[in-house]
Amino acid sequence: MLLVVQIFAALAGLVHVYIWVMETLRFGDPKIHKGVFKTETADVPAVRPWAANQGWYNLFLAVGALLGTALVRAEPAVGWTLIVTACGSMVLAALVLVATDRSMLASAAKQGLLPLLALVSALGQTL
Secondary structure, eight states, X not given: OHHHHHHHHHHHHHHHHHHHIIIIISTTSHHHHTTTTOXXXXXXXXXXXXXXXXXXXXXXXXXXXXXHHHHTTTSHHHHHHHHHHHHHHHHHHHHHHHHHOGGGHHHHHHHHHHHHHHHHHHTTSOO
């Protein structure tokens, strides 16, 4: 079952790396700011700093999940702490997103499902 946790946590981390790319490196692309984040092109200069800041948060969560996945077998206490903290934060952020804007349900599911599955799978493990 630990392998399942590792797979879900790693996939959650990779999704959050992709979110970082969209929020920091590709935010100026209309397919991203308009299509994904529903931001008008005229508003991009004002919104870009916020999006980049959020992107870095997502990258740091990704690093936690990926590092935890890599360390959980060799250093269980460190690995579990990183997995639970990173994935728990991802799930909570997804809940906040949908709680503040119900139209963001699909986005919240994309960012929250894999870390939720990692946490649920972890319940069968000795933490």
